[in-house]
Amino acid sequence: MSRPVITISDLAGHVDQPVTLRGWVYNWRKKGKLRFIILRDGFGYLQCIVFRPEVDEEVWEKAVELTQETSIEISGKLVADERAPGGYELKVDNLKIIQIAPEFPIGKKDHGVDFLLNQRHLWLRSKRQHAIMRVRSEAQFAIRDFFQQRAYTLIDSPILTPAACEGTSTLFETDYFGEPAYLSQSGQLYLEPAVAALGKVYCFGPTFRAEKSKTRRHLTEFWMVEPEVAWMQFDGLLDLCEDFISSVISRILEECAVDLERLERDISKLEPATKGSFPRIDYGDAVKTLQTLGQEIEFGDDFGAEHETLLAGLHDRPVLVTRYPADIKAFYMQPDPTDPTRALAVDVLAPEGYGEIIGGSERSASLEHLEHQIEIHGLPRDAFKWYLDVRTYGSFPHSGFGMGLERFVAWMCGISHLREAIPYPRMINRLYP
RNA sequence: UCCGCAGUAGCUCAAUGGUAGAGCGGGUGGCUGUUAACCACUAGGUUGGGGGUUCAAGUCCCUCCUGCGGAGCCA
Numbered sequence: 001m002s003r004p005v006i007t008i009s010d011l012a013g014h015v016d017q018p019v020t021l022r023g024w025v026y027n028w029r030k031k032g033k034l035r036f037i038i039l040r041d042g043f044g045y046l047q048c049i050v051f052r053p054e055v056d057e058e059v060w061e062k063a064v065e066l067t068q069e070t071s072i073e074i075s076g077k078l079v080a081d082e083r084a085p086g087g088y089e090l091k092v093d094n095l096k097i098i099q100i101a102p103e104f105p106i107g108k109k110d111h112g113v114d115f116l117l118n119q120r121h122l123w124l125r126s127k128r129q130h131a132i133m134r135v136r137s138e139a140q141f142a143i144r145d146f147f148q149q150r151a152y153t154l155i156d157s158p159i160l161t162p163a164a165c166e167g168t169s170t171l172f173e174t175d176y177f178g179e180p181a182y183l184s185q186s187g188q189l190y191l192e193p194a195v196a197a198l199g200k201v202y203c204f205g206p207t208f209r210a211e212k213s214k215t216r217r218h219l220t221e222f223w224m225v226e227p228e229v230a231w232m233q234f235d236g237l238l239d240l241c242e243d244f245i246s247s248v249i250s251r252i253l254e255e256c257a258v259d260l261e262r263l264e265r266d267i268s269k270l271e272p273a274t275k276g277s278f279p280r281i282d283y284g285d286a287v288k289t290l291q292t293l294g295q296e297i298e299f300g301d302d303f304g305a306e307h308e309t310l311l312a313g314l315h316d317r318p319v320l321v322t323r324y325p326a327d328i329k330a331f332y333m334q335p336d337p338t339d340p341t342r343a344l345a346v347d348v349l350a351p352e353g354y355g356e357i358i359g360g361s362e363r364s365a366s367l368e369h370l371e372h373q374i375e376i377h378g379l380p381r382d383a384f385k386w387y388l389d390v391r392t393y394g395s396f397p398h399s400g401f402g403m404g405l406e407r408f409v410a411w412m413c414g415i416s417h418l419r420e421a422i423p424y425p426r427m428i429n430r431l432y433p
Numbered sequence: 434u435c436c437g438c439a440g441u442a443g444c445u446c447a448a449u450g451g452u453a454g455a456g457c458g459g460g461u462g463g464c465u466g467u468u469a470a471c472c473a474c475u476a477g478g479u480u481g482g483g484g485g486u487u488c489a490a491g492u493c494c495c496u497c498c499u500g501c502g503g504a505g506c507c508a
Binding site for chain 2: 027029030031032033034036038047049051052053067068081083084085103104105106107108109110111112113114115170186207209211212213214215216217218219222223224302304305347355356357358359402403404405406407408418429
């Protein structure tokens, strides 16, 4: 009798048929002559039943030997049964042990954060982490599809760079054949020349910031997607942010329903964001609103985490805060033509306290203005020569933004800390495993 | 970097300055429908390191280390 080897994602087509599955023992329970084995194969979970009177003694002895995370090949008849989680179970008639696992560090009860992070390579096997990784993967493909379908060209920006993009002191330095080099903290400066070649571009890769931040919203290594569009001005940028977020969330809700349910994510909190119409609030109005709410903030201050949460909390979908004071924003931003003390910058604040997920701006197209800004910010003129060439050889209006993937994934999954939104988080004091 | 909290069994946590315990996990046994199964028994400890106070320190004091939460900064 031939038995197809199937995965748990493919049960429905094999009901009442003999099948073989391969995977790991997620959990097991014993009840006299019964053994319940929960098999995990990376695609799902399946309850397998070994009933002593109905199997060879040899099979029973193997079933008794099983431990959590033992790798096995298991065969039997797949049946539908309402008593089984998921609605299907396997009536086992054969069992092959690949390797008996010794006591698995991660058990059924709660563990501390430190312990779990030290076991991150094993923690990934848990249901919750599995679901988060599925959402992250889907988010990445949704993002790439969004740009691909709109004729953007993917431009991979370099990881090793000669200088700071935003002139901060939060760079990881490395030795590049005797010269200092830095791990990239943004691909933007490399996208701007590329957009003059290709019209619409984006990059999507890891970025590095040596900020000594110890908060739920920071990693030292995180993934950022950054589109850049030629001839796009500020209003177009705001539309792009909105269209982008709506589209990607819609796809997550469609494709990851099972994962979001496993994460017990309240979908109704995400649905408004699929419908567009994101509120757009002028920075000045946002400050007034915060003052009305009793916050001690003055025009000219940047928002803290609490301010962002308060502002976002007034709406059921992301909020676009626009036109920040120029001097609290990066040097390359285009001044507002109606008020040069303001920059054509936008931050997108996610609901439920997830904070800033996007930061973007129209870029300054003026060589003079940029040269002045570089001087004011005390940046080395020579290091930016190539960047300024964008404004020398046929300057043009253009805009772009950056979105942190982990912040987006954390929001989608409803998880409180970015460390769970990336397979192997890198944080201050944590480089293992 | 600053402020706050914590460190006790493999894990999660208890323990008025007075004999260090429980649950889970491990081991042994029982149970034909379990859903983090249950029941019984059992093994398992230099209480983060160093110093101090005290008749007596897991507990109080000093110091160092590690981690967590928050702030600033940002995506």
